[in-house]
Amino acid sequence: MPCNKFGWHGKFKECGYRVTVGRKEILDVLTKTTGHLSAEEIYLKVHEKYQSIGLTTVYRTLDVLASIGLLQKFDFGDGRARYEIIDATNEKGHHHHLVCTECKRIIDYKDFIDEEVELLRKTEKALSEKYKFEIKNHLIQFYGLCSECQEHR
Amino acid sequence: MPCNKFGWHGKFKECGYRVTVGRKEILDVLTKTTGHLSAEEIYLKVHEKYQSIGLTTVYRTLDVLASIGLLQKFDFGDGRARYEIIDATNEKGHHHHLVCTECKRIIDYKDFIDEEVELLRKTEKALSEKYKFEIKNHLIQFYGLCSECQEHR
DNA sequence: TTTGCTAATGAAAACCATTTCCATTTATAA
DNA sequence: TTATAAATGGAAATGGTTTTCATTAGCAAA
Structure with missing residues (x-):
């Protein structure tokens, strides 16, 4: 490709x-x-x-x-x-998502992205070699309750 | 809960x-x-x-x-x-998935899980505080082509 | 510019995983 | 044992996505 x-x-x-x-x-x-x-x-x-x-x-x-x-x-x-x-080149840049399992709200975050990218690079390299898997993309998401939905409990 | x-x-x-x-x-x-x-x-x-x-x-x-x-x-x-x-306590333990976007095959992996868990802990803590988001779970996946599907190109 | 080939398209129908409805059954606490 | 509400099964409905097929439109070549 x-x-x-x-x-x-x-x-x-x-x-x-x-x-x-x-x-x-x-x-x-x-x-x-x-x-x-x-x-x-x-x-x-x-x-x-x-x-x-x-x-x-x-x-x-x-x-x-x-x-x-x-x-x-x-x-x-x-x-x-x-x-x-x-x-x-997007202003938002590389980011991931917090997903509220209650109200489905999505929060974008980019904290620790540098560390994350480094770990991912390392992981990707190792996995590519070990499993002969050609990695194109990755996904990281956190699931839980947003502040609003916590209160409704 | x-x-x-x-x-x-x-x-x-x-x-x-x-x-x-x-x-x-x-x-x-x-x-x-x-x-x-x-x-x-x-x-x-x-x-x-x-x-x-x-x-x-x-x-x-x-x-x-x-x-x-x-x-x-x-x-x-x-x-x-x-x-x-x-x-x-599962023998498989904490692991993640490589997903072949072509044939949908799933490969489980647990390489670098320790480093990953540490980064996640750190990230979870920071995100919980910053966004008042109560994290319950997370998801990490890599997408790409398995060795078999690479050959068919 | 015109032409020919084939990819791309729109509308409707089909698809199909998941959810809802509702009458019946069953777990559980009193 | 009994009362009550949760849980259930089967059928029907739902609704996001895909397929079908006749038509349109990119685009490479002339």
């Missing part, structure tokens, strides 16, 4: 995907919107500008983006997948 | 849940079977012994077990939830 030129446009072409109006707009929404959007939320935002783009296309495009490593798909336990652009 | 007596039996009672044949058997299957079982797989195993226990009960019991912290629910991207008993 030699899909690593700069810019998603090049990456698309390189991987044999065509650049279409829908894909451009979906990527635009994902880039400009912070947060953890569901497919439907993305569809609604895209729909504001292009009424012709359907939910099916949104799903298909999200699959494509995830498969070429531009997008990460999350399961926060609320019954629908949520998506985030993977962008090192 | 003062649900922390020893043994699941006490934990059940303490949390106001009744101990039933179905729940006993489901817990038995989960304890005796290694791996990452789906609800249906658990149902089929339970069904071998007790034909009267339905899939609905399996789902409900899994929810209960997860809510009292005996069970962890996973999403490995194959369209169904998978479950693992959380058991410190």
Whole structure:
């Protein structure tokens, strides 16, 4: 999968995907919107500008983006997948999530990210060698109760 | 949630849940079977012994077990939830997963678990204080291609 | 620019894991 | 033993996601 030129446009072409109006707009929404959007939320935002783009296309495009490593798909336990652009130059940068199992609220955090990245690098290297597993991505999440939901107990 | 007596039996009672044949058997299957079982797989195993226990009960019991912290629910991207008993005394012990995004194979690993646990403890403490978030559990997963799926490229 | 090939698309239908409904059963404490 | 509410099973409903298929549109080549 030699899909690593700069810019998603090049990456698309390189991987044999065509650049279409829908894909451009979906990527635009994902880039400009912070947060953890569901497919439907993305569809609604895209729909504001292009009424012709359907939910099916949104799903298909999200699959494509995830498969070429531009997008990460999350399961926060609320019954629908949520998506985030993977962008090192993103102001939010590398971060992880605290997931409230009660109200499903998501809190982004980036504390100890440096230490974490170092441990991950080490782990990834060892696991790659030991299991001949080619690591593309990782996921770290904490589950628990947000301050508000603790009070309701 | 003062649900922390020893043994699941006490934990059940303490949390106001009744101990039933179905729940006993489901817990038995989960304890005796290694791996990452789906609800249906658990149902089929339970069904071998007790034909009267339905899939609905399996789902409900899994929810209960997860809510009292005996069970962890996973999403490995194959369209169904998978479950693992959380058991410190388990021979497998604390481990995480490598998920092949191609064939959905799961590899358990426990390399660098000590360093990881230390970092997690530190992170959990800091995040608890900073966000007043009560952490109950965490998830670490690596995504990529297993050795077999790398060859098929 | 035009053409031809094929990927991409939209809308509707299908899919299918999970949840809900509801009448019946069962665990448990009095 | 009995009363009560929790637990249950089976069927139906739910709803996010995927598939189908006829149509549209990228884009490379002429």
